[in-house]
Amino acid sequence: MRPPEPVQVTEAFGLGRPRGPLSPLAFGTSQTWTLDTGAGRVVVKHVPADDWRDAFARAMAFERRAFAAGLPLPRPVEPVLPGLGFAAELAGSGLIRVYEWLDGRALTADDDVAEWLGGTLARLHTIEPAHRAGPEWYHLDDEPRWRAWLDQGERLGRPWAAALHEHLPDVLAAAAWVERGFAQAGDFVLTHRDVEPWNVRMTAAGPVLLDWDGAGPDSAGLELAHAALVFAQHAGGAAAFRRTLRAYGEHGGAVPPRTPDLLVRRVAIRLGRLAGRLQMSVGEQPLGPNDRETLDRSAAERLAGLKQFVAEVRATR
Structure with a gap:
């Protein structure tokens, strides 16, 4: 291009x-x-x-x-x-x-957007229901796909191949949890699907949500929990997390119960991004701006750290 x-x-x-x-x-x-x-x-x-x-x-x-x-x-x-x-x-x-x-700037740790985030997600989730969950790359409970990437990685001598061989059971266990968590959520809507701090721009009129090209079906409650957490980690901490959920309910959204699966979308995204790295590494997707050596090193690190990451997500309350 x-x-x-x-x-x-x-x-x-x-x-x-x-x-x-x-x-x-x-x-x-x-x-x-x-x-x-x-x-x-x-x-x-x-x-x-x-x-x-x-x-x-x-x-x-x-x-x-x-x-x-x-x-x-x-x-x-x-x-x-x-x-x-x-x-x-x-x-x-x-x-x-x-x-x-748009005249504006990136979010900083001084920006308090908890009420905006909760209200925006509540309005967004009322636009249109959906019949299934999440981007296609959430559906990674497919052992043959991972084994095919492993075979390609070993044949091409990719640095992450040994880590995938060692941690494949962790990958498959995490993917199975993602599939169960989304299946049990049930509150599927069409939505943005990438509500992250880097996709918000602060303007004189308030925050604006960018990058809608990946919009599609997802779980309303799981998207809310994920967004509330990552924005709270960016600024505001636990108090911001609670205020986001409260604002969501005040604007008509159904706040999900605190269950062990509430933050499973965090693992879904981690697995999806890992799969994307493997696909770029073996040539199934273009590298774009990525350097293959850096990409391969990142994939190996994410594989090695996946089990600990899943444990931390499960322990978050």
């Missing part, structure tokens, strides 16, 4: 003429830039969705409903050329999205 030409973007999204080049903004899962145009500054985003176009289209349709419901998210710019939902397909560059620019 090459970056789009500025004029490709402005023509595809009806933004007048470009007033400068694309300026790199970030490169995580997706690469983003800023661009000054005749219609103002915008954020340009490449979404590498070739292998999940249908899920991406559904995510954008849900994002449209969330925006119409008044949820705090960036205003997407509609393409004027035929595309896929909010995305235009540009020659040589793939699926490209555009958002109006």
Whole structure:
């Protein structure tokens, strides 16, 4: 994928003429830039969705409903050329999205967003029910998949292969717990699925939730518990966790009971990210901005620490 030409973007999204080049903004899962145009500054985003176009289209349709419901998210710019939902397909560059620019900054430890987080999740979880749980990578209770990655890793001489061989029972036990926890949750809704501190931008009008491209079905209660915990760890501690849950209930959400499975989504995400690292390492997914040596080392460390991580999650109350 090459970056789009500025004029490709402005023509595809009806933004007048470009007033400068694309300026790199970030490169995580997706690469983003800023661009000054005749219609103002915008954020340009490449979404590498070739292998999940249908899920991406559904995510954008849900994002449209969330925006119409008044949820705090960036205003997407509609393409004027035929595309896929909010995305235009540009020659040589793939699926490209555009958002109006938001003046703001990243969250800091001084930002108290507990009430905002609880209220936002409560509103988000009322938009549309779903019939199953979670992103596809939650469904990792599949021993042949892990053994296939192990075989590939050993054949390619990847540094994490020995750790996967040693800790495969830990992986499968954690995956089985995830499957049981989600099956028992039952409160499935369409939602954002990546409510993390790095996806919130502070603006003059308040916090805004970014990056809706992975939206889809999940457990409302498990997403709430996970988000409340990670935001409390970022700022506010146990008091912030409790205030998030209280705000969720005050805005009409059903606060889940404190059960041993309440934080199982933490393990689901850890396993999903581990699986993603293995897939990138063996060539099933592009590396993107990642360095393979660093990626392989991280995968080995996560495998070695998985059993302890699961024990800590189980012990969290």
